Amino acid sequence: MKETPLSNCERRFLLRAIEEKKRLDGRQTYDYRNIKISFGTDYGCCIVELGKTRVLGQVSCELVSPKLNRATEGILFFNLELSQMAAPAFEPGRQSDLLVKLNRLLERCLRNSKCIDTESLCVVAGEKVWQIRVDLHLLNHDGNIIDAASIAAIVALCHFRRPDVSVQGDEVTLYTPEERDPVPLSIHHMPICVSFAFFRQGTYLLVDPNEREERVMDGLLVIAVNKHREICTIQSSGGIMLLKDQVLRCSKIAGVKVAEITELIQKALENDQKVRKEGGKFGFAESIANQRITAFKMEKAPIDTSDIEEKAEEIIAEAEPPPEVVSKPVLWTAGTAQIGEGVENSWGDIEDSEKEDEDEGGSDEAIILDSMKMDTGVEVSGTGSQDAPIVLSDSEEEEMIILEPDKNPKKIRTQTISAKTEKIPSKKQLKKRKKKRAAMLKLT
Amino acid sequence: MAEVVSVMTESPAGGRARAARTVLGQVVLPGEELLLPEQEDEGGPGSAGERPLRLNAEARSQVRVVCGPGLRRCGDRLLVTKCGRLRHKEPGSGGGVYWVDSQQKRYVPVKGDHVIGIVTAKSGDIFKVDVGGSEPASLSYLAFEGATKRNRPNVQVGDLIYGQFVVANKDMEPEMVCIDSCGRANGMGVIGQDGLLFKVTLGLIRKLLAPDCEIIQEVGKLYPLEIVFGMNGRVWVKAKTIQQTLILANILEACEHMTADQRKQIFSRLAES
Amino acid sequence: MACTQAQLVSGSANPGRTRSVGLWGHTVYTDANMRAEPGIESSPRGPGCSLRHFACEQNLLSRPDGSASFLQGDTSVLAGVYGPAEVKVSKEIFNKATLEVILRPKIGLPGVAEKSRERLIRNTCEAVVLGALHPRTSITVVLQVISDAGSLLACCLNAACMALVDTGVPMRALFCGVTCALDSDGTLVLDPTAKQEKEARAVLTFALDSVEQKLLMSTTKGLYSNAELQQCLAAAQAASQHVFRFYRESLQRRYSKS
Numbered sequence: 001m002k003e004t005p006l007s008n009c010e011r012r013f014l015l016r017a018i019e020e021k022k023r024l025d026g027r028q029t030y031d032y033r034n035i036k037i038s039f040g041t042d043y044g045c046c047i048v049e050l051g052k053t054r055v056l057g058q059v060s061c062e063l064v065s066p067k068l069n070r071a072t073e074g075i076l077f078f079n080l081e082l083s084q085m086a087a088p089a090f091e092p093g094r095q096s097d098l099l100v101k102l103n104r105l106l107e108r109c110l111r112n113s114k115c116i117d118t119e120s121l122c123v124v125a126g127e128k129v130w131q132i133r134v135d136l137h138l139l140n141h142d143g144n145i146i147d148a149a150s151i152a153a154i155v156a157l158c159h160f161r162r163p164d165v166s167v168q169g170d171e172v173t174l175y176t177p178e179e180r181d182p183v184p185l186s187i188h189h190m191p192i193c194v195s196f197a198f199f200r201q202g203t204y205l206l207v208d209p210n211e212r213e214e215r216v217m218d219g220l221l222v223i224a225v226n227k228h229r230e231i232c233t234i235q236s237s238g239g240i241m242l243l244k245d246q247v248l249r250c251s252k253i254a255g256v257k258v259a260e261i262t263e264l265i266q267k268a269l270e271n272d273q274k275v276r277k278e279g280g281k282f283g284f285a286e287s288i289a290n291q292r293i294t295a296f297k298m299e300k301a302p303i304d305t306s307d308i309e310e311k312a313e314e315i316i317a318e319a320e321p322p323p324e325v326v327s328k329p330v331l332w333t334a335g336t337a338q339i340g341e342g343v344e345n346s347w348g349d350i351e352d353s354e355k356e357d358e359d360e361g362g363s364d365e366a367i368i369l370d371s372m373k374m375d376t377g378v379e380v381s382g383t384g385s386q387d388a389p390i391v392l393s394d395s396e397e398e399e400m401i402i403l404e405p406d407k408n409p410k411k412i413r414t415q416t417i418s419a420k421t422e423k424i425p426s427k428k429q430l431k432k433r434k435k436k437r438a439a440m441l442k443l444t
Numbered sequence: 445m446a447e448v449v450s451v452m453t454e455s456p457a458g459g460r461a462r463a464a465r466t467v468l469g470q471v472v473l474p475g476e477e478l479l480l481p482e483q484e485d486e487g488g489p490g491s492a493g494e495r496p497l498r499l500n501a502e503a504r505s506q507v508r509v510v511c512g513p514g515l516r517r518c519g520d521r522l523l524v525t526k527c528g529r530l531r532h533k534e535p536g537s538g539g540g541v542y543w544v545d546s547q548q549k550r551y552v553p554v555k556g557d558h559v560i561g562i563v564t565a566k567s568g569d570i571f572k573v574d575v576g577g578s579e580p581a582s583l584s585y586l587a588f589e590g591a592t593k594r595n596r597p598n599v600q601v602g603d604l605i606y607g608q609f610v611v612a613n614k615d616m617e618p619e620m621v622c623i624d625s626c627g628r629a630n631g632m633g634v635i636g637q638d639g640l641l642f643k644v645t646l647g648l649i650r651k652l653l654a655p656d657c658e659i660i661q662e663v664g665k666l667y668p669l670e671i672v673f674g675m676n677g678r679v680w681v682k683a684k685t686i687q688q689t690l691i692l693a694n695i696l697e698a699c700e701h702m703t704a705d706q707r708k709q710i711f712s713r714l715a716e717s
Numbered sequence: 718m719a720c721t722q723a724q725l726v727s728g729s730a731n732p733g734r735t736r737s738v739g740l741w742g743h744t745v746y747t748d749a750n751m752r753a754e755p756g757i758e759s760s761p762r763g764p765g766c767s768l769r770h771f772a773c774e775q776n777l778l779s780r781p782d783g784s785a786s787f788l789q790g791d792t793s794v795l796a797g798v799y800g801p802a803e804v805k806v807s808k809e810i811f812n813k814a815t816l817e818v819i820l821r822p823k824i825g826l827p828g829v830a831e832k833s834r835e836r837l838i839r840n841t842c843e844a845v846v847l848g849a850l851h852p853r854t855s856i857t858v859v860l861q862v863i864s865d866a867g868s869l870l871a872c873c874l875n876a877a878c879m880a881l882v883d884t885g886v887p888m889r890a891l892f893c894g895v896t897c898a899l900d901s902d903g904t905l906v907l908d909p910t911a912k913q914e915k916e917a918r919a920v921l922t923f924a925l926d927s928v929e930q931k932l933l934m935s936t937t938k939g940l941y942s943n944a945e946l947q948q949c950l951a952a953a954q955a956a957s958q959h960v961f962r963f964y965r966e967s968l969q970r971r972y973s974k975s
Contacts, residue, residue, distance in 0.1 A: 022687060475890030
């Protein structure tokens with residue numbers, strides 16, 4: 001799907017507003033949007049909301065053999081996905097330039113800055129190390145994906161607990177969470193990306209641009225900093241010329257912003273830890289705001305299932321017994337065998353047998369069957385007149401019909417099962433005759 | 445039949461086949477069936493299912509009901525297909541119009557609707573205009589006031605257009621014009637280069653365009669302003685300054701989630717400041 | 718009631734009607750024949766049957782035309798819907814809307830399991846969405862698993878339904894998903910957790926419509942008898958009433974200010 005185009009009027013207004021130091025959502029130049037962090041019930045699962053931008057982060061781990069040149073180091077793997085849910089223009093399964101750029105930036109921010117102690121992820125040198133995988137899903141795109149994703153990644157990593165292992169000789173024991181408490185990763189520092197959008201060839205700058213601001217910006221500077229004000233990565237894109245002073249000023253702002261965000265993250269993590277320890281309620285259900293009218297909760301509801309057995313019995317009693325199962329193999333000709341009713345060759349004769357089903361019943365069931373068909377709308381068939389007599393002749397035309405491919409082979413089974421009421425011997429004979437003919441056809 | 449009815453009444457979710465009149469203004473859900481007044485009068489819900497719908501059978505029960513958005517005819521009843529509040533408008537005669545007032549974001553072109561579009565392409569004699577529907581609408585360059593083959597309107601890609609649908613149905617490409625039947629612009633045409641465009645839900649637009657909408661009157665008291673509402677959920681607003689325009693846009697966006705009392709409070713607070 | 722039940726039998730015994738159930742159409746009966754035990758597993762079903770707590774939030778994403786997050790216990794799915802929107806020419810259908818369902822796992826890339834679920838959900842949606850009203854358009858449902866703690870498919874179905882309602886896609890009925898698990902001694906568990914699903918002998922998921930609680934889709938795993946299948950269906954129908962009541966209450970709350 002295409003993105004809604006940006007009109008000239010919006011572009012002009014946005015730029016004029018920026019010149020007047022005004023932003024659409026009432027923020028100041030250096031303000032971040034509200035950041036909300038919520039945790040799932042699993043370890044290493046979080047949702048970060050940066051204004052309306054939302055990112056889901058999940059960390060998982062597995063024991064793998066290490067890379068040959070780094071025998072004592074665990075492996076870190078990052079994967080950011082831009083789902084179509086986030087914006088209509090994101091197409092599933094396509095590696096867009098934006099996606100590649102964002103993934104690369106995340107790797108540089110989190111892996112190359114050595115914020116995770118990869119050596120502590122080694123179990124047996126050269127044989128078994130932990131591979132830590134960070135999956136990030138963009139759920140809603142309202143600008144500044146990279147900041148939200150980097151916060152989600154580091155929060156998820158901090159929240160994650162891996163199973164404890166012990167090594168005795170050659171034996172590696174993996175403990176379940178019940179046996180031993182899972183252990184957190186050792187994290188040296190928390191790098192967080194801060195984005196600066198530049199307008200009018202770098203004359204104006206905004207922190208944390210939203211989607212509309214991103215669409216009119218000239219260039220973007222992303223600086224990853226930790227709370228010790230160490231720069232972990234820096235990237236300028238969009239082809240604007242920045243002065244040394246500007247970059248320095250940005251890095252200072254980034255330091256301040258990251259200190260604030262880090263504090264928020266730590267508070268959120270502590271809070272979650274506390275709730276878990278005290279055995280309170282946690283998880284996403286708790287983070288849904290109750291006062292919103294779009295949200296609704298229902299407590300555990302008991303379901304009265306006392307009468308289901310009777311109902312089931314009633315239905316079974318009403319239903320016709322299933323057809324006898326022919327357990328002896330039938331040999332039609334040399335080299336062929338058939339067990340049970342099986343699936344007969346139904347090329348072309350489906351329509352007929354369906355009609356038979358509906359005709360022979362005259363019972364409620366057949367009628368209801370029909371209505372089911374209409375209701376579910378999954379299949380619409382039986383277009384021919386229902387009362388058409390079934391004529392089986394040995395003429396050539398009949399054989400021609402057999403060669404018509406069936407639209408849906410599943411109907412065959414429909415017929416064998418729903419035709420459980422068929423006890424009319426003549427019908428069976430008919431079937432057999434058909435089968436024989438089909439078999440003969442194959443031979444010839 | 446009686447048995448079926450008992451099933452209906454005991455089903456709390458379905459709550460099937462209630463009389464349309466009794467649920468006016470209430471929330472209806474897809475799959476619900478509504479009985480028309482005629483059927484209530486004659487036999488109640490129990491026997492309603494047995495009679496076919498006789499639109500013009502007798503003088504007494506001559507009911508001509510129009511199914512608005514979110515409703516479909518289903519035999520002799522109305523089938524709800526969208527979630528929202530059931531509304532009804534009584535014209536001079538007949539059963540009037542029933543429709544479901546829902547809060548959706550996606551616009552589906554309807555003939556006669558006034559919308560704000562963004563020009564996405566110029567190709568030959570027509571402009572392609574994005575209106576937020578499933579396909580771009582076409583707009584002839586002759587469909588502007590005073591436009592002739594020689595005197596082409598000045599429309600650029602990215603411009604905002606306020607126009608009206610003359611062709612809009614599910615099987616055809618929608619077509620817009622910027623003139624009324626007399627060839628007058630009547631307020632339609634290219635919207636100025638200033639001002640702000642933003643999106644709200646379609647439900648809010650309908651609320652704002654209602655003849656007696658107090659929001660618009662209140663907003664008008666705050667600042668002098670120019671405002672255009674498109675039925676496709678787009679609003680263009682322009683006030684004297686950027687600041688005022690931003691305030692107006694934010695108020696209108698916020699109106700969506702406020703009750704009438706909350707809105708009054710906000711407006712009185714703004715009027716003071 | 719008897720009349721609706723009879724429909725269910727014919728519905729459930731007809732895999733062709735629900736397309737996706739081809740799997741067990743045959744097994745049900747052979748299974749029932751082989752284990753010709755008298756009085757099949759009439760184990761006590763007391764108050765143990767309950768649904769976990771439910772929560773739903775609608776319209777929480779700004780970009781899609783409609784969205785909903787649905788929580789059943791600790792299982793959580795987020796759904797976003799676009800539609801009726803533009804469609805690729807290659808996917809265009811001249812007389813109805815192209816319905817697409819995308820299911821995204823939380824960890825890793827989508828695999829066969831996701832594709833199979835996508836199909837089940839798509840077929841269920843197709844049965845209730847009135848696509849003929851918007852020909853040559855696309856209706857895209859994107860589902861993101863937020864956490865899986867059992868009954869995931871049912872939760873996906875519920876999230877998809879609420880998101881479709883939020884979008885305003887015309888539908889002939891609502892639908893809901895209910896999962897039942899049968900453990901080794903035949904006890905029926907509704908809305909099972911991941912642990913209960915793991916220990917279960919059979920796990921059955923049904924999609925039911927809101928008008929007559931008819932079966933729209935069913936998928937099962939494991940061994941069960943004919944009687945058990947019917948019991949599960951009956952239980953799912955009872956549970957669906959609660960789910961639909963939950964839908965109604967949350968939608969009434971949503972429209973309480975308009």
